[in-house]
Amino acid sequence: VNFEFTDDQRAIKRTASEFLAARYKLEAVRALAEDERGFTDEQWREVADLGWPGVIVPEADGGLGLGAVELVVIQEELGYALAPSPLLSSVTAALLLVAAGTDEQRARWLPGLSDGSLRGTVAVWDQHAGWAPDHSEAEPADGVLSAVKIAVPDAPSADLLIVAGADGHHYLVEASAARITPEKSLDETRKLYRVELDAAPAEAMRSDPDAIAHAYATIVTALAAENVGVAQRAMEMAVAYAGDRKQFDRPIGSFQAISHRCAQMLLEVEGARSLTYWAGWALDHEPSTAPRAASMAKAYASDAGFRVCASSIQVHGGIGFTWEHDLHFFLKRAKANAHAFGDARWHRDRVADLAGV
Amino acid sequence: VDLTLSSAEESFRDELRAWLDANNPGREPEGDEAGFEFRRRWQRTLNDAGWAGVAWPKEYGGRGATLVESAIFNEEVVRSRTPQMANVLGLAMGGPTVIAHGTEEQKQRYLPAILSAEEIWCQGFSEPESGSDLASLKTRAVRDGDDWVVTGQKVWTTLAHQAKWCMLVARTDPDAPKHKGLTYFLMDMEQEQVGVRPLVQITGEAEFNELFIEEARIPNGNVVGGVGNGWAVAITTLMHERATLAFGLQVAVQIALRELVEKARESGGRNGSAASDDPVIRQRLAQLQIESEVLRLNAYRGLSAIMRNGVPGPEGSLGKWHWSEVNQSLTELAMDIAGPHAMLNEDEWTYRFLRARANSIEGGTTEILKNIVAERVLGLPRMR
Numbered sequence: 001v002n003f004e005f006t007d008d009q010r011a012i013k014r015t016a017s018e019f020l021a022a023r024y025k026l027e028a029v030r031a032l033a034e035d036e037r038g039f040t041d042e043q044w045r046e047v048a049d050l051g052w053p054g055v056i057v058p059e060a061d062g063g064l065g066l067g068a069v070e071l072v073v074i075q076e077e078l079g080y081a082l083a084p085s086p087l088l089s090s091v092t093a094a095l096l097l098v099a100a101g102t103d104e105q106r107a108r109w110l111p112g113l114s115d116g117s118l119r120g121t122v123a124v125w126d127q128h129a130g131w132a133p134d135h136s137e138a139e140p141a142d143g144v145l146s147a148v149k150i151a152v153p154d155a156p157s158a159d160l161l162i163v164a165g166a167d168g169h170h171y172l173v174e175a176s177a178a179r180i181t182p183e184k185s186l187d188e189t190r191k192l193y194r195v196e197l198d199a200a201p202a203e204a205m206r207s208d209p210d211a212i213a214h215a216y217a218t219i220v221t222a223l224a225a226e227n228v229g230v231a232q233r234a235m236e237m238a239v240a241y242a243g244d245r246k247q248f249d250r251p252i253g254s255f256q257a258i259s260h261r262c263a264q265m266l267l268e269v270e271g272a273r274s275l276t277y278w279a280g281w282a283l284d285h286e287p288s289t290a291p292r293a294a295s296m297a298k299a300y301a302s303d304a305g306f307r308v309c310a311s312s313i314q315v316h317g318g319i320g321f322t323w324e325h326d327l328h329f330f331l332k333r334a335k336a337n338a339h340a341f342g343d344a345r346w347h348r349d350r351v352a353d354l355a356g357v
Numbered sequence: 358v359d360l361t362l363s364s365a366e367e368s369f370r371d372e373l374r375a376w377l378d379a380n381n382p383g384r385e386p387e388g389d390e391a392g393f394e395f396r397r398r399w400q401r402t403l404n405d406a407g408w409a410g411v412a413w414p415k416e417y418g419g420r421g422a423t424l425v426e427s428a429i430f431n432e433e434v435v436r437s438r439t440p441q442m443a444n445v446l447g448l449a450m451g452g453p454t455v456i457a458h459g460t461e462e463q464k465q466r467y468l469p470a471i472l473s474a475e476e477i478w479c480q481g482f483s484e485p486e487s488g489s490d491l492a493s494l495k496t497r498a499v500r501d502g503d504d505w506v507v508t509g510q511k512v513w514t515t516l517a518h519q520a521k522w523c524m525l526v527a528r529t530d531p532d533a534p535k536h537k538g539l540t541y542f543l544m545d546m547e548q549e550q551v552g553v554r555p556l557v558q559i560t561g562e563a564e565f566n567e568l569f570i571e572e573a574r575i576p577n578g579n580v581v582g583g584v585g586n587g588w589a590v591a592i593t594t595l596m597h598e599r600a601t602l603a604f605g606l607q608v609a610v611q612i613a614l615r616e617l618v619e620k621a622r623e624s625g626g627r628n629g630s631a632a633s634d635d636p637v638i639r640q641r642l643a644q645l646q647i648e649s650e651v652l653r654l655n656a657y658r659g660l661s662a663i664m665r666n667g668v669p670g671p672e673g674s675l676g677k678w679h680w681s682e683v684n685q686s687l688t689e690l691a692m693d694i695a696g697p698h699a700m701l702n703e704d705e706w707t708y709r710f711l712r713a714r715a716n717s718i719e720g721g722t723t724e725i726l727k728n729i730v731a732e733r734v735l736g737l738p739r740m741r
Contacts, residue, residue: 001359001360001361001362001363001366001428001657001660001661002358002359002360002661003360003654003658003660003661003662004661005358006358009358069358239735239736239737242737243736243738250738251737253731253737253738254737254738254739254740255740256724256727256731256740258737259727259728259731259732259735259737259740260724260727262735262737263726263727263728263730263731263734264727266675266734266735267675267730270655270658271648271651271679274651274654274658275647275651277358277654278358278360278650278654280358281358281359281360285359285360285361286360296650299643299644299647300647300651345640348639348643349636349639349640349643351643351646352639352640352643352646355642356618357618357621357622357633357639357642
């Protein structure tokens with residue numbers, strides 16, 4: 001039994017943390033939040049040079065062939081830096097291709113998605129979608145698909161859309177065949193779009209429910225990891241501020257009303273972290289546990305991510321509520337992540353199912 | 358990250374499991390005395406097979422188990438639903454303190470009788486006016502020739518009426534700053550100068566006692582860790598085995614949770630359906646599943662951190678606090694599932710519900726634990 005990262009995983013973590021700290025200072029994040037596209041080609045090239053788009057893609061398909069734990073390590077650091085990047089969209093598309101792409105589809109897309117010469121994204125939610133992350137009514141006829149999907153990240157800069165259809169089937173659609181319009185996203189650091197398909201040519205992927213479930217479990221674990229990083233940063237900001245800010249002639253962190261709030265943040269950050277690392281490990285080494293572990297991590301990190309950021313704003317007082325302060329970007333990312341691919345309530349319901357309640 | 362057991366750890370677990378299966382003495386008999394004697398016999402059986410002091414060094418009758426093996430032991434004994442051992446405080450706190458701070462003579466004298474449950478131990482730390490602020494305690498010990506003469510009052514003393522030895526912290530230097538003037542003694546409970554009065558708690562049972570100490574005598578040879586060093590010795594006692602004990606607590610929560618899921622399936626909800634069909638109940642059960650998994654994982658993380666750095670990581674200080682919250686929510690949910698039956702004291706859930714109120718008080722209140730996390734883990738300024 002060992003909960004520590006391996007030397008290689010530690011090296012990935014160090015590289016990620018140093019790279020992101022240098023390239024994505026909060027002024028840069030803020031500038032990208034206000035930018036229409038949300039990333040530059042140079043930034044994408046740097047991310048691609050690190051191999052991150054293909055981190056979990058098998059070597060035979062052109063990726064690094066690493067595991068979910070390595071993905072978790074990178075995602076946590078991305079959350080900590082709050083780095084705007086189309087990386088997660090593209091990794092999400094790659095995960096579904098690995099799970100259910102035909103040989104031709106894999107050969108056509110995965111090498112490019114892995115080396116960063118192509119980008120993908122996933123269109124999941126129907127316009128009138130409910131909570132379920134996998135429910136869609138889009139059904140193709142004669143090789144073409146019509147659908148309206150909301151909250152599709154990074155769509156205009158993607159080459160490939162993977163579109164969720166009825167009965168858990170997924171379809172590949174070239175992005176050029178879609179009508180893409182920007183939506184106003186809660187989280188300005190991740191750009192979301194409305195994707196309209198009007199009889200767009202769509203290629204069915206293989207139907208492999210277990211593999212697709214595994215891919216979705218990996219995606220929600222990656223989101224949970226991002227929220228761990230987001231919450232960690234928001235907590236550090238609260239602790240630093242509570243040590244500095246003086247009222248009534250003493251640092252506010254010496255008041256238990258503040259310090260206990262910060263202790264509660266640590267409890268939730270560490271809980272989310274434990275579950276997320278465990279889910280990463282289970283995805284790689286104990287697939288039978290993975291659906292339960294991933295849903296637990298997503299449920300807990302969805303709540304914790306939002307609560308820790310909200311609590312950090314409270315510690316900051318009025319300044320934390322200003323646009324000028326960076327905290328709101330963290331709060332928004334945490335909350336948006338909480339509702340992507342199943343919210344806490346949906347995942348708890350799954351946990352109840354899996355526990356036989 | 359690797360959460361699998363090594364083959365050596367697996368065979369340790371399998372051997373222990375098989376032994377527990379073969380030797381499980383079954384349910385405890387009714388009655389305080391009978392129950393205690395039953396637990397004492399069970400500890401003797403464990404000790405004869407070398408399982409009582411699993412983490413203790415071999416030279417003092419222990420098994421010399423690794424941290425992971427100790428964790429496995431704590432998980433497995435709870436999982437097997439075998440009884441508790443009689444000498445819980447001697448095994449978890451007294452023995453480890455003597456091993457860490459005692460003289461060779463003290464080790465030879467006290468350790469074997471702790472393991473065999475021949476001499477039961479109790480703990481005299483808290484006082485009526487010194488709870489969370491333990492270092493303010495007032496029980497006085499004054500030197501008189503080769504002895505110390507002790508006067509004062511202690512409270513929350515579990516097993517006082519069965520105990521031979523009390524781990525007693527008393528003030529030996531009233532002029533020193535409050536943390537410095539304390540000394541850790543082993544006090545013989547079998548003397549008239551020590552009075553024991555049971556303290557009935559909200560459950561109706563008397564798990565704890567008050568101690569009234571009127572000029573009790575303690576030989577100087579029963580000082581552990583040196584005169585004036587009592588605070589440091591007491592702290593190791595409190596910290597001891599916390600990392601591995603967490604494993605027992607989380608397994609107990611998991612067992613209780615499984616029983617609760619059963620109860621939810623069997624209890625009536627609304628409109629004649631089972632309570633477990635109610636979406637709110639399902640959400641709460643799922644959240645408890647998640648939180649109990651966090652308890653387990655944090656316990657493992659704490660262990661990994663100790664193995665790597667020699668000290669627990671930040672999550673180590675969260676365990677007891679978090680466990681108390683989880684156990685309280687779990688027992689509160691049990692009452693909610695019971696519906697109108699919650700008005701009746703008709704099964705063990707009522708007891709568990711009431712007993713859980715103490716979880717966030719005993720062994721360090723949640724408020725004190727949050728102070729520790731804020732100051733020592735997060736580095737926030739000390740409260741004044």
